[in-house]
Amino acid sequence: MIVFYIYVGLKYLHSGRILHRDIKPGNLLVNSNCVLKICDFGLARVEEPDENRHMTQEVVTQYYRSPELLMGAKHYTSSVDVWSVGCIFAELLGRRILFQAQTPIQQLELITDLLGTPCLEDMKHACEGARSHMLRRPQKPPSLAALYTLSSQATHEAVHLLSQMLVFNPDKRISCTDALSHPYLDEGRLRYHSCMCRCCHSTPAGRHYVSDFEPIIIQPFDDYYEKEFSSIHQVKERLHKFILERSAGSNRVPLCINPHSAAFKSFASSTVAHPSELPPSPHQWE
Template sequence: MDQYIILGRIGEGAHGIVFKAKNIETGETVALKKVALRRLDDGIPNQALREIKALQEIEENPHVVKLKAVFPHGAGFVLVFEYMLSDLAEVIRNAQQPLTQAQVKGYMLMLLQGVAFCHANSIMHRDLKPANLLISSTGQLKIADFGLARLFSSDDSRLYSHQVATRWYRAPELLYGARRYDEGVDLWAVGCIFAELLNNSPLFPGENDIEQLCCVLRILGTPTQHTWPELPELPDYNKICFKQKPPVPLEEVLPDAPPQSLQLLRCFLLYPSRERVRAAQPLCLPTTQSCLCPSGAAGWPGRDPSTSMISM
């Protein structure tokens, strides 16, 4: 720690306090995440190990926060990250008026590029939310906080915890107790973030897990075996019953959002995980202001499985 001067406290996470600091030798401003061990024989917390492993094993990417160094300190250790000025939650919170289409498009493009990179490297983030999307002084968005990240594979049958992701961004399969799931949980979170960018407020602000599920069903309608074939297989399917309700048109929920944006949003907010548009699909983006869902998304008229690109 001798090579750093602490400039202030940025925030506190589940496993550490984050400080703004300056490297005395280089003059570089960095973020220091101090992780304390409760007892010396506890070892490094699993979430901290996952974050270190995930960030060290993937190559540098402009939309994933860079881990610069890790070193022991006292009864714990310190992670050194590049310093980022703000986060997307603060951007949304401080916006005096709705974000422009250009702003939403820019943030979504960077988010999708970061998520696509993680998924291409077989990493599920499992806690995507505006507070974990850091923003640099030049407006660059980078995904951070990989404490819940997991490696996955297409033929993976391992069991995962369903108690992941912050509640407002938690995929419905997780709310139903799923222990086997895929990167679709990240794609659902991307859809929730997209809606929040369009509306300056969370789309599904549940106060507890049951209320969270109610918020989802209130807008998307009550799922059935026809709309979600995997539903009866989920662990908590029979624990709670909901009255059948049809979906509410997103045009009524987000009346100020452009039609093309709503069309893309629907591609993320689908009950079956496998039908959610993959993060890499929307990355063929022309310079127009349009934002179109592919005809390759499930449930859309004129579906063509060979079509995979979305223009935004």
């Protein structure tokens, strides 16, 4: 069920051209009903269609970082999130981190121990130095059969789905849409839409299901407003304006910073109002 929920969330994000870039257990919030939400979008960005434009390489927590990122890819896609889900899936099965190394190079060694040495085509997104390093290393055969030893829950269908997530070449890695159609997730999907979802409804004649089990973003996310910012001061100014507009006509204090805090002086240099300039409130700092 957890993997099903992650893929539902990622399918929605990816349909809006949003890359999370830090999928890991700590960024997955799960309640007692096993309903999951993805959090912490601090490293998220809009997908870059121009392959000639370089993207940040130091993203995703190392244990869940895809091979192309470890090998210095200057451009990548939403498949980096899919790799992270594969690592989490294996961790759920085996109750331990699948690839746990001290350095990125050691991380890559652990990956090749399982997947084998990649061919040149599978390393086409890597930087020249990483390719040369990999070619100098002794050839390793794939050992995907080891995934069956993760636990008794590592069934044929589970390993088949996992092996499609943990693919060295990002172009050959399974997508969120295809993963949700995999037989292994059928049970989770059926269980969710039979008794837990709010999109389907029950009638005396039986359960009525929606036509699209996993909705997508109709209008892709547009980050046009972020492109206007060129300094921290501009961000603070826009944030202050946004808060004031939302709190117009209300007696609530829109923003109040403790004037005695160490960070107040630098924060006050922006256009955020001083507490003395704001309307009184019982929640103000004493």
